[in-house]
Amino acid sequence: MKSIKxxxxxxxxxxxxxxxxxxxxxxxxxxxxxGKPAVGxxxxxxxxxxxxxxxxxxxxxxRGHYSLDKPGSVPYLVRVTHQGAEFFIDAGAASGDISVYxxxxxxxxxxxxxxxxxxxxxxxxxxxxxxxxVHNTSNPPTTQWSKKSFEIVLPADAVxxxxxxxxPGGLPxxxxxxxxxxxxxxxxxxxxxxxxxxxxxxxxxxxTLPYKDSKYTYKAxxxxxxxNVAVLLPKSMTFSGASFKSVPQDPGIQTFLxxxxxxxxxxxxxxxxxxxxxxxxxxxPAGQQxxxxxxxxxxxxxxxxxxxxxxxxxxxxxxxxxDALSKYKWWILAALALLLAAAAAFFLRKPPxxxxxxxxxxxxxxxxxxxxxxxxxxxxxxxxxxAALLNALKEELxxxxxxxxxxxxxxxxxxxxxxxxxxxxxxALNRK
Numbered sequence: 001m002k003s004i005k006x007x008x009x010x011x012x013x014x015x016x017x018x019x020x021x022x023x024x025x026x027x028x029x030x031x032x033x034x035g036k037p038a039v040g041x042x043x044x045x046x047x048x049x050x051x052x053x054x055x056x057x058x059x060x061x062x063r064g065h066y067s068l069d070k071p072g073s074v075p076y077l078v079r080v081t082h083q084g085a086e087f088f089i090d091a092g093a094a095s096g097d098i099s100v101y102x103x104x105x106x107x108x109x110x111x112x113x114x115x116x117x118x119x120x121x122x123x124x125x126x127x128x129x130x131x132x133x134v135h136n137t138s139n140p141p142t143t144q145w146s147k148k149s150f151e152i153v154l155p156a157d158a159v160x161x162x163x164x165x166x167x168p169g170g171l172p173x174x175x176x177x178x179x180x181x182x183x184x185x186x187x188x189x190x191x192x193x194x195x196x197x198x199x200x201x202x203x204x205x206x207x208t209l210p211y212k213d214s215k216y217t218y219k220a221x222x223x224x225x226x227x228n229v230a231v232l233l234p235k236s237m238t239f240s241g242a243s244f245k246s247v248p249q250d251p252g253i254q255t256f257l258x259x260x261x262x263x264x265x266x267x268x269x270x271x272x273x274x275x276x277x278x279x280x281x282x283x284x285p286a287g288q289q290x291x292x293x294x295x296x297x298x299x300x301x302x303x304x305x306x307x308x309x310x311x312x313x314x315x316x317x318x319x320x321x322x323d324a325l326s327k328y329k330w331w332i333l334a335a336l337a338l339l340l341a342a343a344a345a346f347f348l349r350k351p352p353x354x355x356x357x358x359x360x361x362x363x364x365x366x367x368x369x370x371x372x373x374x375x376x377x378x379x380x381x382x383x384x385x386x387a388a389l390l391n392a393l394k395e396e397l398x399x400x401x402x403x404x405x406x407x408x409x410x411x412x413x414x415x416x417x418x419x420x421x422x423x424x425x426x427x428a429l430n431r432k
Contacts, residue, residue, distance in 0.1 A: 023069075023070045023073075024067055024068060024069050024070060025045070025067070025068050025070060025076075025078060025091045025096045026065070026066065026067040026068075026096050027065075027066060027078075027089075027095060027096025027097040027098060028060075028063065028064045028065050028066075028096075028097050028098075029041055029043065029060050029064045029066065029080050029082070029097075029098045029099075029100055030064060030097065030098070030099055030100070031064075031082065031100055031101070031102065032099050032100065032101050032140075032141050032194070033101050033102035033140045033141055033142050034102070034140070035140075036064075037060070037062075037063050037064025037065075038060055038064050038080070038082055038100055039060055039061070039062055039064060040059055040060060041059065041060045041064075041080050041081060041082050041100070042057065042058075042059055042080070042081045043057070043058050043059065043060060043066040043068065043078060043079070043080045043098075044056070044057045044078070044079045044080075044081075045057070045068045045069075045070065045076050045077075045078055045079075045091060046076065046077050046078075046079055047074060047075075047076055047077075048075060048076075048077060049074055049075065052077075055070075055071060055076065056068045056069055056070075056071075060080075066080075066096075068091075070091060075090075075091075075092065076090075076091035076092070077089070077090060077091055078090075078091050078096065078098065080098050080100060082100035082101070082102075082103070083102055083103040084103060084145075085100075085101075085103045085143055085145050085191055087099070087100045101141050101142055101143040101193060101194055102140075102142050102143070103142070103143045103144075103145050103191075104142050104143070104144060104145075105144070105145070105146040105148075106144060106146075107136065107138040107142045107143075107144045108138055108139075109135070109136060109137040109138040109139065110134065110135065110136050110137075110138065110144050110192055110224060111134070111135055111137075111224050111225045111226070111227070112132055112133065112134055112135075112222060112224050112225065112226035112227065112261075113133040113134070113135050113200065113226075113227050113228065114131075114132075114133045114226070114227060114228040114229070114230060115130065115131070115132050115133075115222060115226050115228070115229045115230070115261070116130065116131045116132075116133075116230045116232065117129075117130050117229070117230065117231045117232070118130070118131075118232045118233070118277060119231060119232065119233040119237070119271060120233070120234065120275065120276045120277055121211055121214065121237060121271075121273065121274045121275065122274050122275075122276070124210070124211050124212070125208050125209065125210065125211050126208060126209040126210075126211045126216055126271075127206070127208055128158070128206065128207050128208070128209065129204075129205075129206050130204070130205050130206075130207070131202065131203070131204050132150070132152070132202070132203040132204075133200055133201075133202060134150060134192055134200055134201045134202070134203065134224070135195055135200045135201075136192045136193060136194045136195055136200070136201065137194070137195060138194055141194035142194065143191050143192065143193045143194065144191070144192040145190075145191040145192065146189070147178070147187065147189045148180060148187040148188075148189070149187070149188055149189060149190050149191060149192055150187065150188040150190065150192060150201075150203060150223075150224075151180060151185070151186070151187045151188075151223045152185075152186050152187070152188075152203075152205075152222075152223060153184055153185055153186075153220050153221045153222075153223060154184045154186065154207065154220055155184060155209055155218060155219055155220055156182075156183045156184040157184075157209060157210055158184060158207040158208070158209055159207055159208050159209075160177060160186075160205060160206070160207040161206050161207060161208065162174070162204075162205065162206040163175055163176065163177040163188075163204070163205045163206075163408070164202075164203070164204040164205070165188065165190045165201070165202065165203050165204070166201065166202040166203075166204075167191065167193055167201060168193055168194075168195055168196035168197075168199035168200055168201060169196045169199045172202065172204060173400075174408040174409055175188065175189075175190050175408055176188075176189060176408050177205065184220070188203060190203070214272055214273060214274055215270070215271070215272045216270070216271055216272075217268065217269075217270045218267075218268065218269050218270070218271065219266055219267070219268050220266070220267055221263070221264060221265060221266050221267055222261050222262075222263055222267070223263050223264075224263055225260075225261070225262065225263060226260075226261040227259065227260065228257060228258070228259055228261075229257070229258045229261045229267060230247075230255060230256070230257050230258075231244065231255070231256045231257075231269060232253055232254070232255050232277065233253070233254050233271065233275070233277070234252065234253065234254070234275035234276055234277050234278075235251075235252060235253070235254055235275070236273055236274065236275030237254070237271055237272065237273040237274065237275050238271065238272045238273050239254060239256055239269060239270070239271050240269065240270045240271075241256060241258075241268065241269030241270065243258050243267070243268075243269075244256035244257060244258050244269060245257055245258075252277065252278040253277060253278075256269070400414060400417050400418055
């Protein structure tokens with residue numbers, strides 16, 4: 001009898017363990033363009049830690065429903081392909097529902113809220129960090145995607161070094177920038193998805209320009225209507241541009257702004273001198289949560305309407321005591337992939353200061369937490385802390401796999417970054 005009970009107990013434990021490791025993810029794929037279930041779309045379970053390898057595959061049924069078995073407890077992503085465009089969710093999310101959008105090469109309602117150009121100079125070179133905040137307010141919501149989803153024009157002598165992109169609500173990742181026609185013309189093969197609330201699509205790039213005799217005349221243009229084009233540079237440099245107006249900024253930064261820039265019309269300004277923007281000027285003011293994009297009026301909207309009530313939009317008139325361009329400084333510091341890994345490792349090995357579960361002082365919020373979109377308060381409790389870090393790390397693992405597929409990362413960099421992220425991820429999993 002004892003033997004029978006023992007066998008029964010062991011069998012129960014084996015079945016329980018198997019069930020714990022063999023879970024499923026189910027949900028419905030909804031086409032937000034039509035408001036109907038997406039029928040017949042391929043749905044794949046992929047493993048970021050094994051090179052985005054395919055683990056399971058199915059197709060949405062007549063109700064847009066799908067179900068996939070997860071063979072283990074490692075992180076997985078669910079990828080659905082709709083009209084050639086790929087959409088992802090975390091397979092460990094509370095809901096397996098996925099929103100997709102129809103795809104078109106060009107859609108109405110895509111425009112630039114702000115083109116922010118940060119300038120520094122030394123050693124005979126100009127260093128430029130440029131950020132494009134691009135809205136998609138299409139109705140019905142439609143993804144703009146093609147080999148030329150977003151086109152840009154840089155000075156002809158620009159040498160591009162780093163390029164990134166970010167979907168609404170996602171994390172920045174390296175992407176490809178392709179030459180497109182005359183010298184200085186480029187295009188991104190990266191989807192411009194419909195805005196997610198106040199979150200838009202971000203394009204980031206870094207490039208250098210020759211700086212002979214510490215003087216340069218910058219000539220470029222926008223390819224979409226742009227609510228704002230802003231140039232930021234240190235106080236030690238000199239700026240002149242007939243179309244630009246000075247905007248009061250932080251003590252260490254000069255800011256010059258052009259509103260309602262027109263596609264095809266040259267944007268020209270001259271700069272001289274040398275200097276670097278102080279790093280502490282590139283962080284958000286203490287206590288200020290990362291503000292949302294699109295809080296002004298959309299092109300053609302009634303300027304008298306309350307800010308925030310229109311889709312998309314620009315910066316709007318400056319508010320007394322508020323830095324009208326401060327929200328864009330969140331993206332001045334770019335290299336988020338390495339920062340994410342380093343910050344995650346730090347938080348995993350060091351408990352948060354103060355009483356457990358208590359809210360941190362506003363000024364204590366690190367920039368990486370705001371930039372990654374993870375609320376800093378989530379680090380108060382250990383369980384919530386690990387959950388937030390796991391989500392961020394899984395997204396970053398997916399990002400480097402995407403970079404590998406797109407050829408935007410060298411094999412050596414891919415191997416080293418992936419190894420670092422996997423180490424941190426495994427430590428987080430062991431602490432769950």
